[in-house]
Amino acid sequence: MTEKKDVKEEKKVVSIFDAYGTNPEKEKDGVWCDLLELPGARARVARFSNPNAQKMMKRLQEPYKRRLRTGKDLPDDVQEEILNKVMAHTILLELENVNAPDEKGVIRPVPNTPENFLVLLKDPRLKDFRDEIADYARTQDLYKQDDDEEAVENLKN
Secondary structure (H helix, E strand, C coil): CCCCCCCCCCCCCCCHHHHHCECHHHHHHCEEEECCCCCCCEEEECCCCCHHHHHHHHHHHHHHHHHHHCCCCCCHHHHHHHHHHHHHHHHEEEEECCEEECCCCCEEECCCCHHHHHHHHHCHHHHHHHHHHHHHHHCHHHHECCCHHHHHHHHHC
């Protein structure tokens, strides 16, 4: 027969910065993420809530301000166009080891420009690529603060 021991469970003290703290520079400048279906390929992805994305979203929604203010949704095609533009210019910042056929069908590295990113993000055959980038941009843990010292410093300011 085994003896029961009275063991008190220790509670770990968790800082709010551990739970929610993110690094604004990482959110804006992006973090490198492996592309799951392309071994060796990576994308530098900024967070959806970064200031550049929010500013561009607001600017692109400006023509629809009245409609949005009255609680009406934008048509799906307009929402998708706005989201693709925001992602191409402020979320997907860089690709590494990603190739695609050029206009002659020759496989070449994708040049790192928002215009090229927009072509990829809009292509219905690449919706899973677009979704993967969007998932990374929404994943809080990717943009966490590096350490508690930074949290303490932020608290002092």
